[in-house]
Amino acid sequence: MPGASTPKTQADLLVRGGTIVDETGERRADVLVSEGRVVAVEPSIEAPRGATVLDAGGCFVSPGLVDLHAHLREPGGEIAETVESGSRAGALGGYTALVAMPNTEPAIDSAAVARDVLALGQKALTEIAVAGAVTVGRRGERLSPMGELAELGVRIFTDDGSGVQNGGLMRRALEYASGLGVVLAEHCEDVQLAAGGQMHEGAWSSRLGIAGQPALAEEVMLSRDLALVALTGTPMHFLHLSTAGSVEMVRAAKAAGLPVTAEVTPHHLALSDAVLQGYDPVFKVKPPLRGVADVTALRAGLTSGVIDAIATDHAPHAPERKEEPFDEAPSGMLGLETALAVAYGALCLAPGQSDEQADSGWVPPGPGPGVPLGELFGWFSWKPARIAGLYEEAEGPLGRRGGQGGPINPGALAHLCVFDPSATWVVDPAAQASRSHNTAWAGRSLTGKVRHSVLAGEVVVLDGKAQR
Amino acid sequence: MTLDELLEVRRAPAARHLLSINDLGREGILEIMHLSDAFAEVSERPIPKVPALRGRTVATVFMEPSTRTRLSFETAAKRLSADTMTFTASTSATVKGESLRDTVETIDAMGIDAMVIRHHASGAPARVTEWIGASVINAGDGTHEHPTQALLDSYTILETLRERRGGEALGDLSGLRIAIVGDIKHSRVARSDVLAFAALGAKVVLVAPPTLMPASLEGWPVEATGDFDAALGELDVVYLLRIQAERLGEVLLPSLDEYHWRYGLTRARASALRKDALIMHPGPMIRGVEISPDVADLPASLVTRQVHNGVVVRMAVLFHLLGSGEI
Numbered sequence: 138m139p140g141a142s143t144p145k146t147q148a149d150l151l152v153r154g155g156t157i158v159d160e161t162g163e164r165r166a167d168v169l170v171s172e173g174r175v176v177a178v179e180p181s182i183e184a185p186r187g188a189t190v191l192d193a194g195g196c197f198v199s200p201g202l203v204d205l206h207a208h209l210r211e212p213g214g215e216i217a218e219t220v221e222s223g224s225r226a227g228a229l230g231g232y233t234a235l236v237a238m239p240n241t242e243p244a245i246d247s248a249a250v251a252r253d254v255l256a257l258g259q260k261a262l263t264e265i266a267v268a269g270a271v272t273v274g275r276r277g278e279r280l281s282p283m284g285e286l287a288e289l290g291v292r293i294f295t296d297d298g299s300g301v302q303n304g305g306l307m308r309r310a311l312e313y314a315s316g317l318g319v320v321l322a323e324h325c326e327d328v329q330l331a332a333g334g335q336m337h338e339g340a341w342s343s344r345l346g347i348a349g350q351p352a353l354a355e356e357v358m359l360s361r362d363l364a365l366v367a368l369t370g371t372p373m374h375f376l377h378l379s380t381a382g383s384v385e386m387v388r389a390a391k392a393a394g395l396p397v398t399a400e401v402t403p404h405h406l407a408l409s410d411a412v413l414q415g416y417d418p419v420f421k422v423k424p425p426l427r428g429v430a431d432v433t434a435l436r437a438g439l440t441s442g443v444i445d446a447i448a449t450d451h452a453p454h455a456p457e458r459k460e461e462p463f464d465e466a467p468s469g470m471l472g473l474e475t476a477l478a479v480a481y482g483a484l485c486l487a488p489g490q491s492d493e494q495a496d497s498g499w500v501p502p503g504p505g506p507g508v509p510l511g512e513l514f515g516w517f518s519w520k521p522a523r524i525a526g527l528y529e530e531a532e533g534p535l536g537r538r539g540g541q542g543g544p545i546n547p548g549a550l551a552h553l554c555v556f557d558p559s560a561t562w563v564v565d566p567a568a569q570a571s572r573s574h575n576t577a578w579a580g581r582s583l584t585g586k587v588r589h590s591v592l593a594g595e596v597v598v599l600d601g602k603a604q605r
Numbered sequence: 606m607t608l609d610e611l612l613e614v615r616r617a618p619a620a621r622h623l624l625s626i627n628d629l630g631r632e633g634i635l636e637i638m639h640l641s642d643a644f645a646e647v648s649e650r651p652i653p654k655v656p657a658l659r660g661r662t663v664a665t666v667f668m669e670p671s672t673r674t675r676l677s678f679e680t681a682a683k684r685l686s687a688d689t690m691t692f693t694a695s696t697s698a699t700v701k702g703e704s705l706r707d708t709v710e711t712i713d714a715m716g717i718d719a720m721v722i723r724h725h726a727s728g729a730p731a732r733v734t735e736w737i738g739a740s741v742i743n744a745g746d747g748t749h750e751h752p753t754q755a756l757l758d759s760y761t762i763l764e765t766l767r768e769r770r771g772g773e774a775l776g777d778l779s780g781l782r783i784a785i786v787g788d789i790k791h792s793r794v795a796r797s798d799v800l801a802f803a804a805l806g807a808k809v810v811l812v813a814p815p816t817l818m819p820a821s822l823e824g825w826p827v828e829a830t831g832d833f834d835a836a837l838g839e840l841d842v843v844y845l846l847r848i849q850a851e852r853l854g855e856v857l858l859p860s861l862d863e864y865h866w867r868y869g870l871t872r873a874r875a876s877a878l879r880k881d882a883l884i885m886h887p888g889p890m891i892r893g894v895e896i897s898p899d900v901a902d903l904p905a906s907l908v909t910r911q912v913h914n915g916v917v918v919r920m921a922v923l924f925h926l927l928g929s930g931e932i
Contacts, residue, residue, distance in 0.1 A: 346749030
């Protein structure tokens with residue numbers, strides 16, 4: 138990865154005036170960085186001569202964010218996104234590490250493709266990790282070479298984009314992976330129960346005349362996988378959970394001591410299926426946006442610790458694809474540049490601080506008071522960093538990696554996100570770094586914005602502008 | 606699209622469209638009913654044509670084959686002296702891969718006042734309103750709505766009842782009990798009919814096997830049952846929907862024979878109806894499935910009347926959206 142493997146010799150960097158928030162808590166402190174690492178954390182630090190000073194007044198300074206779920210589209214989908222453009226979007230969103238999903242063309246199901254994507258990641262504005270496919274070509278037939286990929290540092294395997302339909306094959310995949318120190322991640326969607334549904338099955342799908350897929354399409358596969366985890370003992374991570382039933386099942390599984398983790402997307406925390414009443418495919422995602430009760434259950438799943446992480450499922454699509462009729466348009470929306478602000482609005486603001494109406498599909502914050510910033514950054518940074526295997530620093534065949542999400546203490550790699558919780562901004566799709574424009578928040582105002590991002594001591598975003 | 610343009614679109618005043626029966630409401634539906642009455646008189650004239658929309662251009666854009674609906678709209682437009690142009694998927698750029706947006710923007714650029722659109726995807730006409738300046742009329746979108754069908758159905762019932770009463774006023778559907786029978790789940794006609802009939806005061810009963818009912822009827826002004834026979838005796842109108850053979854492959858029905866046995870309007874069921882009950886069908890009718898061949902030709906059947914009224918009701922819709930002043 139860029140800075141970490143060869144920390145650039147650079148003038149010292151001082152992050153001044155902010156409140157540090159990391160897994161040890163909150164404290165008012167300046168952060169001095171040298172040679173890519175934190176060298177001092179004190180209430181007030183004098184800027185060394187020649188040092189770059191980042192103004193963090195009124196801001197929170199957290200470890201850089203880690204996205205477990207980014208579709209960077211390279212190789213094969215460069216019209217929609219590249220590793221470079223996706224990482225720039227990530228840096229603008231406060232991320233210092235992204236896990237690139239393997240549903241590319243060809244899929245990341247071999248060491249050769251994984252090495253290519255990791256090589257592209259060397260020049261990126263964030264650390265790039267890759268998830269490998271569970272099966273060759275994501276076809277659900279034969280196992281990918283998980284051992285060889287694990288040697289390259291691949292820590293997550295998934296056929297994301299679709300679930301592994303064959304339970305017998307999933308059992309073998311979990312058994313085979315059990316000695317490799319990796320986690321298998323599932324996109325829970327039973328295609329037979331989903332039956333071609335294009336949105337959540339319920340009152341809105343019935344009224345709009347759009348084929349629905351029931352919550353059960355997710356929950357049945359989740360149930361099967363939880364039983365397989367109990368059988369094999371191999372850890373699993375559940376991608377983009379979307380239903381109240383799923384939250385309850387993961388709660389019970391964790392209570393029973395199963396080694397499972399789960400993520401939720403910002404859009405499933407903020408939007409309900411009512412937002413589809415205009416038939417705009419920008420809101421078409423997999424799993425589909427659900428009802429308000431599901432949104433509420435997902436929020437509660439985070440605060441109760443059942444769900445571990447917020448992951449974007451950043452899914453760029455070229456504009457013309459999202460102008461196809463609803464049934465034909467592809468699923469997915471952008472997330473990297475808006476994730477933190479969207480989740481902040483859904484989780485940290487109080488119900489009275491929003492004029493959204495739940496029946497519009499834009500679900501206002503609440504119920505209950507806003508959660509503390511420390512918890513929010515946990516879901517975005519140190520918790521996903523552990524799931525991705527990026528928390529510890531490690532030397533891999535392609536250089537040093539990781540060191541993500543840890544406490545901001547002297548000696549730590551300087552992966553930092555500086556977030557201004559009071560800034561308000563209007564999302565302009567054309568001004569985003571992504572090659573695609575399919576953001577659900579186009580033209581809408583958000584509260585909270587990433588001011589600076591620091592990758593191993595390099596200022597990659599300064600005052601909301603990407604520096605390369 | 607720049608941000609300014611995006612915000613401009615959000616602020617833009619609504620053009621006059623007919624995407625859903627909900628766009629009209631009870632008052633709008635009644636206005637169309639009265640306009641239809643006026644145009645019914647016009648269509649009885651030796652030269653059934655008025656200059657109401659002279660100089661206006663109506664484009665029909667059919668991305669799914671439906672000759673009868675397209676001809677009905679084009680006839681309606683011509684009787685109002687509008688110019689028409691036709692675009693059908695099989696003869697056009699879509700086979701070359703042109704997007705819906707490019708297609709409709711190109712037609713709009715030729716200078717049209719209204720676009721009548723039929724599309725196989727629900728919501729396609731709603732999307733088109735965001736791209737073009739002309740009025741958009743939904744001529745059937747996927748499994749969503751088919752508002753002009755519901756308007757002609759409503760008019761056909763009102764007109765038939767007036768004839769029976771020998772009265773002058775059209776009235777509304779208050780006090781009537783109307784059953785819609787068949788594949789409600791996939792029917793755009795049912796979605797529009799439910800809204801129109803209920804807005805005009807009717808009690809609507811949906812009759813279908815559970816596999817062909819929508820997943821949720823929350824917010825629908827209807828009763829629902831799987832028992833056609835139990836519902837028969839109280840009905841004023843039986844509205845039959847077409848059953849498509851592809852539902853068998855989706856494992857929603859065991860067979861068309863079984864459907865006919867449980868939900869078809871057989872001779873036996875027809876005789877269990879009240880004597881004055883009306884029988885309707887949006888066409889094309891599959892005899893031997895949703896209706897027995899002999900029942901389809903009973904005097905109680907309004908099927909031909911529905912087709913006839915299609916033209917006058919579509920004249921009323923075009924005039925309602927595009928016209929001004931006197932007919």
